Amino acid sequence: MSKREVYIIGYGITKFGEHYELNPSSSASQALSKAIQDAKISKDLIQSLYFGSMVSNRNNQSYIGGKACRECNLNIPITKVDVGNASGAGAFHQAFIAIKSGLLECIAILGTEKLSDFVNSSTLEKILGGTIDYQWEFEQGATLTSLYAWMSQAHMKEFNTTMEQLASVPVKNHKNGVNNPIAQFRREISLKRFLSAKRISPPIGRFDPATHCDGSAAVIIASKEFVENHSEIERKVKVVGSAQSSDKISLHHRETLSSLLATQITSKKAYEMAQISSKDISIAEVHDSYPIGEILAIEDLGFFQKGEGGKATVEGKTQLNSDISINTSGGLKARGDPFGATGIAQIIEIVQQMRREADKRQVDDIKYGLTQNVMGTGASVLVHILSNMEDDK
Amino acid sequence: MSKLGIVSYGSYIPKYRISIEEIAKVWDDDPNEIISQLQVFSKSVPGPDEDVATMSVEAARNTISRWKGNPQDVGAIYVGSESHPYAVKPTATIVAAAIDAEKELTAADLEFACKAGTAGMQMCFGLVKSEMIKFGLAIGSDDSQAKPRDPLEYTAGAGSAAFLIGKERVVAELEGTYSITTDTPDFWRREGAVFPSHGNRFTGQPAYFQHTVDASKGLMEKLGTKPSDYNHVTFHQPNTKFPLTVAKMLGFTTDQIDISLICKNIGNAYSASSMLGLAHILNNSNPGDRIFMTSYGSGAGSDAFSFSITDEIEELKSYPLTVEHYLNNKEQINYGKYSRYKGILR
Amino acid sequence: MEPPKIWRERREKYLALGILCQECKRKSFPITLYCPHCSSENISELKLAQTGKILHFTRVTQTAEELMLYAPYIIGLVELDDGIKVTGQITDTKLEDLTEGMKVRMVFRILSKNGEEGLIGYGFKFVLI
Numbered sequence: 001m002s003k004r005e006v007y008i009i010g011y012g013i014t015k016f017g018e019h020y021e022l023n024p025s026s027s028a029s030q031a032l033s034k035a036i037q038d039a040k041i042s043k044d045l046i047q048s049l050y051f052g053s054m055v056s057n058r059n060n061q062s063y064i065g066g067k068a069c070r071e072c073n074l075n076i077p078i079t080k081v082d083v084g085n086a087s088g089a090g091a092f093h094q095a096f097i098a099i100k101s102g103l104l105e106c107i108a109i110l111g112t113e114k115l116s117d118f119v120n121s122s123t124l125e126k127i128l129g130g131t132i133d134y135q136w137e138f139e140q141g142a143t144l145t146s147l148y149a150w151m152s153q154a155h156m157k158e159f160n161t162t163m164e165q166l167a168s169v170p171v172k173n174h175k176n177g178v179n180n181p182i183a184q185f186r187r188e189i190s191l192k193r194f195l196s197a198k199r200i201s202p203p204i205g206r207f208d209p210a211t212h213c214d215g216s217a218a219v220i221i222a223s224k225e226f227v228e229n230h231s232e233i234e235r236k237v238k239v240v241g242s243a244q245s246s247d248k249i250s251l252h253h254r255e256t257l258s259s260l261l262a263t264q265i266t267s268k269k270a271y272e273m274a275q276i277s278s279k280d281i282s283i284a285e286v287h288d289s290y291p292i293g294e295i296l297a298i299e300d301l302g303f304f305q306k307g308e309g310g311k312a313t314v315e316g317k318t319q320l321n322s323d324i325s326i327n328t329s330g331g332l333k334a335r336g337d338p339f340g341a342t343g344i345a346q347i348i349e350i351v352q353q354m355r356r357e358a359d360k361r362q363v364d365d366i367k368y369g370l371t372q373n374v375m376g377t378g379a380s381v382l383v384h385i386l387s388n389m390e391d392d393k
Numbered sequence: 394m395s396k397l398g399i400v401s402y403g404s405y406i407p408k409y410r411i412s413i414e415e416i417a418k419v420w421d422d423d424p425n426e427i428i429s430q431l432q433v434f435s436k437s438v439p440g441p442d443e444d445v446a447t448m449s450v451e452a453a454r455n456t457i458s459r460w461k462g463n464p465q466d467v468g469a470i471y472v473g474s475e476s477h478p479y480a481v482k483p484t485a486t487i488v489a490a491a492i493d494a495e496k497e498l499t500a501a502d503l504e505f506a507c508k509a510g511t512a513g514m515q516m517c518f519g520l521v522k523s524e525m526i527k528f529g530l531a532i533g534s535d536d537s538q539a540k541p542r543d544p545l546e547y548t549a550g551a552g553s554a555a556f557l558i559g560k561e562r563v564v565a566e567l568e569g570t571y572s573i574t575t576d577t578p579d580f581w582r583r584e585g586a587v588f589p590s591h592g593n594r595f596t597g598q599p600a601y602f603q604h605t606v607d608a609s610k611g612l613m614e615k616l617g618t619k620p621s622d623y624n625h626v627t628f629h630q631p632n633t634k635f636p637l638t639v640a641k642m643l644g645f646t647t648d649q650i651d652i653s654l655i656c657k658n659i660g661n662a663y664s665a666s667s668m669l670g671l672a673h674i675l676n677n678s679n680p681g682d683r684i685f686m687t688s689y690g691s692g693a694g695s696d697a698f699s700f701s702i703t704d705e706i707e708e709l710k711s712y713p714l715t716v717e718h719y720l721n722n723k724e725q726i727n728y729g730k731y732s733r734y735k736g737i738l739r
Numbered sequence: 740m741e742p743p744k745i746w747r748e749r750r751e752k753y754l755a756l757g758i759l760c761q762e763c764k765r766k767s768f769p770i771t772l773y774c775p776h777c778s779s780e781n782i783s784e785l786k787l788a789q790t791g792k793i794l795h796f797t798r799v800t801q802t803a804e805e806l807m808l809y810a811p812y813i814i815g816l817v818e819l820d821d822g823i824k825v826t827g828q829i830t831d832t833k834l835e836d837l838t839e840g841m842k843v844r845m846v847f848r849i850l851s852k853n854g855e856e857g858l859i860g861y862g863f864k865f866v867l868i
Contacts, residue, residue, distance in 0.1 A: 122801065122802065125802050125803055138803070140825075140826045140862070141814045141826075141827070141864075142799070142826050145801070146797045150795035154795065200801070201797040201800065202798060252825055408831045441809050442849040443849065446859070447861065450847040454847070490749050491754065
């Protein structure tokens with residue numbers, strides 16, 4: 001594999017939430033322009049834009065990257081990457097490959113979504129139906145939420161995972177979200193509130209799913225040579241692992257519902273690329289769109305033994321500055337989930353942590369940080385590993 | 394010469410029931426008075442995901458499964474109903490695909506108020522007898538509509554019955570059929586209208602009774618039979634009182650008609666009404682039994698049939714999804730749920 | 740749903756069809772051009788078992804507009820008697836009346852309606868035996 005090293009040299013992110021007043025392209029250009037400013041380089045040095053968005057075409061402007069580039073006065077190749085609601089990490093992975101290939105030196109990556117325009121939640125449910133087996137799951141009546149309910153049931157049955165353990169995931173994430181200025185929800189929610197909420201799709205309760213919101217996130221990545229040749233670049237974080245893999249899209253075709261095979265395979269590939277193991281990770285942003293999502297993630301990424309995720313969470317082992325700090329940003333749950341922007345926002349959280357910009361949610365002594373972005377029920381999973389190590393091994 | 398008759402039969406009744414009492418409560422009517430007038434206690438209500446096509450398919454599948462034959466041998470499908478889901482796009486085509494009978498067959502949807510299903514049976518008898526087809530499937534199916542507070546609301550039920558007509562392994566041999574048709578405007582629904590209208594008491598004597606009696610008498614005269622020759626009889630059941638009255642007028646006893654009276658529990662299943670009665674009788678009949686049936690359809694007309702049960706019936710009686718099964722598989726709902734399921738609440 | 744899609748999918752949605760691979764002898768669902776296990780083109784149509792048992796079930800309250808008429812409804816993961824697993828609604832029942840492992844039978848129901856004037860999508864669902 002190419003030895004060429006890839007760095008994140010700048011980031012920009014909008015506040016996540018409901019921004020009814022904002023055009024989709026304005027949201028996107030805001031993040032992009034902030035990222036360019038943060039990188040401190042001349043924007044003319046950016047050679048290409050990869051953008052990830054799942055829903056942008058439903059706002060009647062599928063090529064949002066094009067409008068954002070005009071607003072930022074960029075005239076560069078623009079490519080949309082679609083990995084459903086993991087399109088952000090999907091775009092990052094493609095841009096990483098482009099730098100690794102040696103063909104490009106400096107790329108902007110944008111994840112953007114404007115979901116508050118869909119005031120009828122049925123519309124978004126249908127769009128999300130495209131991330132599961134549309135014909136044989138969605139049209140049969142299944143929704144993303146109901147399928148995550150089955151996965152929760154499978155985990156509860158196999159490992160005696162409890163409702164309390166599941167609910168302790170969003171409790172912790174809301175607690176972390178309080179200190180994240182871009183999070184949609186900056187307030188704590190009690191365990192009791194989660195547990196006493198109506199079960200919309202048992203065992204999933206009304207407050208369990210992450211909310212779908214507006215938001216854009218962008219990063220600038222560059223090759224080591226580029227960084228060395230541009231002394232204006234002040235801060236950089238190294239990308240040491242980038243991987244993607246897939247699993248059968250329909251749950252009825254899978255052997256088990258209590259693990260995400262794609263997370264297991266992808267993380268293995270990413271650890272190999274980074275030449276580290278799961279034990280080296282001190283901070284991770286994982287896909288907690290439903291409580292079971294985080295429990296599956298921390299097990300399938302190798303942080304905890306299979307079946308121990310719920311227990312570890314309730315025991316506080318995933319809290320800020322504990323064994324491993326999971327979703328210090330508040331996760332999808334507290335930050336909000338603008339599908340395509342989420343994967344980039346996860347990476348930005350790790351960058352902020354490594355640059356010690358995380359303020360009250362700062363984790364100390366980070367060596368490696370990981371992000372995991374999931375499409376649908378795990379038909380595609382992306383894992384990225386960033387390194388804080390000054391020198392190469 | 395091989396026999397011509399019914400080769401298999403199948404039925405379907407939706408699970409939900411609303412009681413007369415529950416409907417009467419909404420309109421401040423006296424339920425006891427209505428029950429004693431109609432002798433109906435509850436009516437069947439399809440779930441929100443059911444319509445005439447789904448009920449027809451269930452009855453048709455029960456017919457084919459009970460028969461254990463090859464659906465590809467079905468040469469005709471006729472679905473009689475006054476509540477087809479499409480005004481244009483035949484229910485019969487959906488049934489054909491859903492029982493895997495596509496595509497070498499003739500098919501059509503029929504409408505003759507409550508007797509379109511038996512008209513389909515006559516068409517199948519004709520096609521089979523003339524050897525144009527080997528087997529024909531005639532279905533009567535309705536999800537009948539009634540305007541809220543209209544007296545019809547107490548009885549407008551739902552259900553489906555299907556009969557496979559052929560010459561092989563006949564379980565009920567056709568001894569004869571005879572029809573009466575006149576232009577009698579007792580009940581109608583104009584194109585585009587949601588609910589039917591009717592002539593109240595005019596639907597009785599000159600309509601239901603006259604046609605049912607004329608067709609029944611006409612067939613018995615033709616065959617030289619009399620009511621006492623039959624073990625069982627079924628008539629159209631707009632309520633329970635009408636068939637009981639017409640049976641008495643013709644000289645049938647309560648014992649002869651009793652098995653057929655499903656209306657007590659499911660109301661008037663319109664096109665499926667007399668046919669569900671026949672399906673229920675067949676499942677309770679024995680070789681050698683003779684069965685009489687007269688349908689009635691507003692507008693108006695009656696089709697009368699005379700059948701003789703063969704030894705083959707025993708083979709089919711063990712099939713589990715019988716009229717009895719569906720009569721027992723029920724859940725009571727209130728008027729609110731009823732309004733929602735019927736699409737009255739929008 | 741658009742006419743070509745309803746037309747194309749009618750047999751598999753109405754009859755619940757899969758394939759039987761003539762090479763590796765394995766069954767699979769839904770119909771595909773190649774055996775998903777061994778990639779053979781030598782496949783034949785297979786009618787799935789009409790009965791099975793519930794592995795997982797939950798309630799759906801929020802879904803696409805064309806299905807909202809029927810919501811809340813129950814969606815289940817059903818293992819058919821031939822070992823094939825399918826996703827389908829358990830209709831004519833309530834959440835409280837269900838437990839894992841219950842036996843179900845396939846029925847023919849409306850899956851969705853395209854507004855007041857559009858086509859009706861029919862397909863298979865399940866009822867408790």
